Amino acid sequence: MESISVFEIIKVGIGPSSSHTMGPWNAAESFIRKIKTDHQVQEVKEVFVEFFGSLAKTGIGHGTDIAGMLGLSGENFKEIDTSKIDEKVAAIKSSDTLNLNGEKVIPFIYGHHLILNKQKSLDFHPNGMIFKAIFENGEELIQDYYSIGGGFIATQEANSYENHCTRTLYPCHNGKDIDKNMAKLGLDKISDLIFLNEESWRSREETEKEALYIWQQIKECIYKGVNKEGILPGGLNVTRRAAGLNRKLLGDKIYKNIHDWYQLLINADVSFTNINKWVSCFALAVNEENASFGRIITAPTNGASGVIPAVLMYSQVFTDFKSDDNIIRFLLVAGEIGTLFKKNATISAAMGGCQAEIGVSSAMAAAGLTEIMGGTPGQVQMAAEIAMEHHLGMTCDPIGGLVQIPCIERNSMGAIKAITAANIALESDPTKARVTLDEVIQSMWETAQSMNDRFKETSEGGLAIAVNVAEC
Template sequence: MESISVFEIIKVGIGPSSSHTMGPWNAATSFINLLKRERSVAEVKEVFLEFFGSLAKTGIGHGTDIAGMLGLNGENFKTIDTSKIDEKVEKIKTDQILSLGGEKEIPFVYGYHLILNMQKSLEFHPNGMIFRAVFEDGTELVQDYYSVGGGFIATQEKNSIQKDCVRTLYPCHHGSDVIKYCEKFGFKKFSDLIFVNEESWRPQEETRKEALYIWQQIKECVYKGVNKEGILPGGLNVSRRAAGINRKLLGDKIYKNIDEWFQLVVDAEENFTNINKWIACFALAVNEENASFGRIITAPTNGASGVIPAVLMYAQAFTPFTSEDDIARFLLVAGEIGTLFKKNATISAAMGGCQAEIGVSSAMAAAGLTEILGGNVGQVLMAAEIAMEHHLGLTCDPIKGLVQIPCIERNTMGAIKAITAANIALESDPDKARVSLDEVIQTMWETAQSMSDRFKETSEGGLAIAVNVPEC
């Protein structure tokens, strides 16, 4: 089993879904690269893209079709001007022309070259898609891809085609590995071990810089979210709430930039009610941005992208643990916990329901918070176990396939559970715990396999059908 960098789990992304937006976008980019290796873009006459299973059933609400088109068009979700997405997509549909890889214009008719096949699922994974290029000489190149959660993609031939998978000095594939290496080599903190392992990808100083970059992106995303009013796109008429909460909590205080705003948050009146409201505000702000095709931090998925930002913002605003070192250690530990779930279970709602998204992100955040609040290695793992234990069985049933109801509010709940789990773990003796993190991960995976497909991001069960929402 190969190791995964924490920055493959916590990374810059784009809304509204890591598996349904970022995954197909990455697959389209990968297919363009495959074309260039096998032949050339100049030789392509037409390209066809067909989505299956969960990708098709909730594709419109998740922007799967948009991601496929923009990826084939040579756009990069890390750099694209998100305010121009609608304009770019409309141009492709209206002109019926795609600039393949940004290099060659080819005919592209939505509904003919791009199909959402809701009647069929591919066997390898419910998030399947097939790309087919037809060359000028009549030959074809066909490739299947699967979006396996968190923006990761795979093919049947190769389980993961992420480029940054290597073997670390102290491979941590289970919680028991973390305990073993920390005890054997004298690592006092969980994050000390991760700092060493991340050297397989970059020097420690670069790891710190990347963590601080992630933190800056988190703050900017939250700041955007708390300063936007209005209705979220998609037809559910969901109102943005973060801005209203932010305004009520700050009263008549005025700020001109992100730093002034954050200082006002830090200086705000601290009581149990207000702190809880701020945590909700932080999470709502991120996920309202996510629902609007905004740029967010995928951690470990987009649907759960508000949990870690909310908990880290809480730590920075309302605890004494606010140093840059604390930020780095929080994110390293959170990311490593995420890798354990990815390697031994799933972080895909289409495979495991919402327990694989909100549950995993809550476990990650709980571990990161416990780390910087002074928890030992056992307590950090215990916090992650507690947080996941109380998300087991959580279904994914988004209304109309949009990452809005119940997804946005679930991030606030996941954040609160993470903080509660950290507090419980810090007051507990992990040696007396009856359930280990490894056992709860295994249980989560078994629960995922037993869960009906109706509750796995298909919008065919739960709230998705219980609430009567007319089609727009």
């Protein structure tokens, strides 16, 4: 088994869903590249895309259709001006045309060239889709894709993330591997081991630079979220709350930019109640941005993208572990824990329910926080185990297929659980733990396989059914 870089788990993304937005977008881009393998874009007469299973059932709420159209248009979700998305999609629908990869305008009728098939699922994975190109000479090109969580895609032949995999010097595919390599190298911190392995992709300096870039993106995302009022898109009429909470916590203090705001946080009231409110505010801010097609940090998914930012911001504002080095080490350890869940279980809610998103992100954040607060390698793994243990069995039941209710609040809860798990682990002897990280990952996977499909991001069970809301 080859290794996955931590920056494949924690990376720049776009809302509202890594599986249902970023995955289909990546698939569309991949299909364009496949067209170019033996043909030219100019030779294409028509393109069709059909989404199945979970992608279809919650596709409108998650923007799956939008991702497919923009991906085929040659737009990149890391670079697109998110404020122009609605305008670009409206232009495609109103003109019944699509500019394929920005190179050729072809007919494209929504509902004919793009179909959400809610009646059928593909066997390989619940998040299935099929792209088809018809060329001017009558030839056809057909390719199936599957969105397998965190923005990763697969075909029945290969996983997309395999293109980014490599064999590291000290591979860590489970907790036991981490223990073995730590002992072999005589290291005291898991992050030192990860630094060595990440050199298989880039230099240490580049790894540090990438981690600090992600931290800057996290701060900017939170700042945007705490300064936006209004109603989230989609039809549920969910009111943004982060801005009001930010304003209430700061009182009469005024700021003009992100630097001024951040300094106010550092000097804020550090009472237990206020810190809890701030952690919730940070998480809400990120996921309100995510719900409105904002640019966020996928960690490890979009639905759970508020947990790690909230806990990392907590560490830099409200603890004594404030430094660039601690930020880097937090993200490295958090990302490595995420790879363990991806390789041995799943980070896809369509496969494992919300335990695969909020549960994994909480485990990642708990491990990262424990690392920088002086925890031993055993305590770091213990923190991750505790956090996941208390998310086992969590269903994914988004109302209206939107990443809003209960998703946004769950990020706040996942962040608080991560901090609590870290504090428990730091005061515990991991050698006396009855459950290991590897065992809880196995339990999570067994739970995922046993879970009814109605609770796996289909909006066919739980809150999605209990609350009577018209499809958005």
